[in-house]
Amino acid sequence: MSNIELPLLLPESKLKRIVIAGGGFGGLQLCKELRGQNYEVVLIDRHNYHTFQPLLYQVATAGLEPDSIAYPFRKLFKHYPNFYFRLAEIEKIDHQQNSIVTDIGILEYDILILATGSTTNFYGIEGVKKYAFPMKTIPQALDLRSIILQNFEQALPITNELLLNEQINVVIVGGGPTGVEMSGALGELKNNVFPIDYPEIDLSMMQVYLVEAGERLLSGMSKQASAKALKYLEDFGINVMRSSSVKDFDGKTVLLSDGKTLSAKTLIWAAGVKGNIPEGLPEQQVTKTSRLKVDRYCKVQEFENIFAIGDLAYMEEEKYPGGHPMVAPVAIQQANFLIKHFNRLKNNSKTTPFCYKDKGKMATIGRNKAVVDMKGFKFQGIFAWFVWMFVHLMSLVGFRNRVVVLIDWFYNYISYDQALRLIIRPFKRR
C-alpha cells in the first residue's frame, strides 16, 4: 500500500511538533515536562493507558486488579494545551519525510522522541517463544493469572503423580527483580492460598523453580541483598537454581543447560529484554541487544531531530560503559534532562551531557520481606518492605489507584489472601 493513501493523523501545526513514541515512564515524563511549553505535543502508544510495570507481577498473582496499575492517557493529559494522543501501532519511521507510518495513518514530526521501551528477549529459543509466558503488558499478566488458576482447576481429576507435577509446577526464568518478586508471590499463593482453595490437591506436589543464569539473584544489587533474597525465597520453599539456564522448552518439559530437565507446563520468562526498536532506522545505530545508540544528549546518531530515551536508548557514560540499566529512573531522568536540554539550546545556554544519578534499588519477596540498597546504606526485612511499599504507592499514577492499591495491600496483609483469583478470560494453551 502506498503511503499516499494513508490519512494524516493530524493537520499541519503552526507550532513546532514534538512526537513522543511510547507512554511508559519516560514518555509520560516528557509529556508532563512539555506542558505549557511552546510546542505541539503528540503522544502515540499502542495502548490507551500507561502501565505501571513494577506491579504487573501482583496482577499475575491475583493480588491487584489490572485497572489499578493502568491509567488512561487522555485522563492524565486532559486540559493540557496543544496536546494530542493517538492510539496507534508504529509500523516504521520514515526519517527522510520526517514522519511515522502507523497502522491508522501518517504522523509528521519536527522532533521525534522515541520512548518505545523494551520487549521480551527470548534469545532465539523457539520453544520458549512459543510456549513461555512473558510479563511485560497487562493482557500478558492477566493471561498468567488465568493459567495459574486454570492449572489447578484442571489438576483436580489428575491422579498420576508425574502428570500432576507437570500440571501445577511453575518455572520462573530470570533472577532479576521481576523473577524474584514473581517467585515470592507464587510462594505465598502456594503456602497460604492454594492449600485452602484446593484441599483436594496435595500441595507438596507443586514445585516452584527460579532459574538464574548468573551466580547470584538480583545481580544489579549488593551481595548482601542477593544473599537475603535467596534466603527469603528458600524459606518460602522456592527451588532456586543458580548458574543454570534454559536451553529449550516443549510446553511440558524444561531443558536446562546442564542437561537436567524440569517438568512444568507453565514457564514464566523474565530472563531478559531487548530494545523495542521501530523499523526504518539505520542498522549501524542498533546494538547487539537491540538498543539504539544515542549521544550524551539522547540524540540518535546521524539525525538532527530524532532522540531516544529509556530502555530503548543505548548511551555510554563513564560510569556505565555498557549502557545504563533498563529501569524506570533512567527513563524519567533522561526525559527531564532532554526537555531542559531543548530549553538550554533555545536560550543559547551552556549544555551539559546527561549523567544518571542512581538513587538506589529495591525488590520485595513477600510480606515483611524486601531488600533495599540505597546510597550509603543497605537494609532488608520489614522496614525495607515498608519502604518498598511506600515508594511504589507514591509512584503509582492517580489518587484513586493509590487508594485502591493501598486497600488491596492492607486486605492481603491482614487476611494472608490474594483475593482476585478470577479466570475472567480463560487462556487457551497453544
Place this chain on the structure above:
Amino acid sequence: MSNIELPLLLPESKLKRIVIAGGGFGGLQLCKELRGQNYEVVLIDRHNYHTFQPLLYQVATAGLEPDSIAYPFRKLFKHYPNFYFRLAEIEKIDHQQNSIVTDIGILEYDILILATGSTTNFYGIEGVKKYAFPMKTIPQALDLRSIILQNFEQALPITNELLLNEQINVVIVGGGPTGVEMSGALGELKNNVFPIDYPEIDLSMMQVYLVEAGERLLSGMSKQASAKALKYLEDFGINVMRSSSVKDFDGKTVLLSDGKTLSAKTLIWAAGVKGNIPEGLPEQQVTKTSRLKVDRYCKVQEFENIFAIGDLAYMEEEKYPGGHPMVAPVAIQQANFLIKHFNRLKNNSKTTPFCYKDKGKMATIGRNKAVVDMKGFKFQGIFAWFVWMFVHLMSLVGFRNRVVVLIDWFYNYISYDQALRLIIRPFKRR
C-alpha cells in the same frame, strides 16, 4: 465419544450428594443454606467466580473495575465442610443415570438443583445475534467497554458526518432496568467525560438511542417510575423511542419495525433473556420462553430428584400466572424455600408451596437520579438514588469489593468522571 471414557469428577460419596448447577444469586444462596447440613454439596459453574450482574453496566461504562463485581467461589466457600466446586461446562443431563455430562467428566447426583439462569434472547434475528453486544457476563461487559472507547479513538480521522455518526452512535435495545441504566451511564459519559477526552470530536454528532417495544420504560415498575425515568433520560439527551422494535441489523444500520433506520455500528442488546436450559431434559417441560416447568415446590415435573430455581424455573403462582419475573430476589427466595422444604420433608413436617414476596423494584439513571417502587410508597430522585446505592452495596459479595466500589462511586461522584477508560483487550469487530 462414549461416556465411559470420561472420568468421574468426584468419587462416590457416603453422604447424599446435591449438585447445584450454576453459581448465580440462586446457586450461591443454596450453597450458603446447605452449609453444615448432612449433604455433600457440589457447585458446578463455567466461571470460577460469582458475577454481580446488576452492576455489569458500570463495568461496561468504565465506572467500576470487573474484579470488584466478581467473587471467586473457592474463596467464598472455603472451610465449608463437604463442599466441592467444579469449573466445568454442562453438556447434558443424563437423568436416567442420575448424572451430568460436562466437558471435563461425569458428575453423579442424588439431587440435582438447576440454577443455570438465563441467557440473551435474540428472538431469532440473525443480524442482531451476529453484530449486537449482549451484556450478561463480565467478558461481554469488558468487550463493550473496549468498543465504546475504540469507537472514539477510531473516529478521530473521520471527516464525513454520516460516517462519524455511524462510528460513535450507540443504540440500546430494551427499556428494562439494564437498558435504562446503560442509557443513563452512556449519557453521563457523553455529557461529562467524552467532551474532555475528545475535544477534537464534536459531541453533538453522537446520538444515544434507547429503543423499547412497549409503551413505557421499566414496564415492571409503576407508571410514576416509568414517567420519571423517561424524563431523566430525555434530560440527558437520550433519544427514547417507545413502541418501536428492532427488525434487523447489519453491523452499521439498525432497521426498526416501522421501517425507519438508525445509523450505528454499536448496538447493545438488552431486549430480553430466555432460560439457559441444559440439554437432555424432556421437551414437554420447556416453555416457549425456554424456561423449565416446575411445580410449586421447585420440582421439575416428571422427575423426583431434579429441581430448578431462579430465571430458569417457570412456576405458575396465582399472583404470577405467566411465571415469576426473572430477577435475583425470586432466585434467592426459591433457594431459601427449597432447602427449608427439604428439611420439612426429612422431618415429616407440613410443607407449604412457594410464594414470592415482592419487596420492591428500583433502577438508577445517573447521579442523584433513581426510581424506587416499594410496597406502599414510591419515590424518585436523590433519596431514591441513595437507597439504590445502599441496597446494591450491601448486596455485593465480599467486604473488599464493597469498599472498592464505594471508593469508585465516591470518586465518580466528586469528579464527574468514570475513571477506568481502559482498552485492556481491544475488541475485534466481526
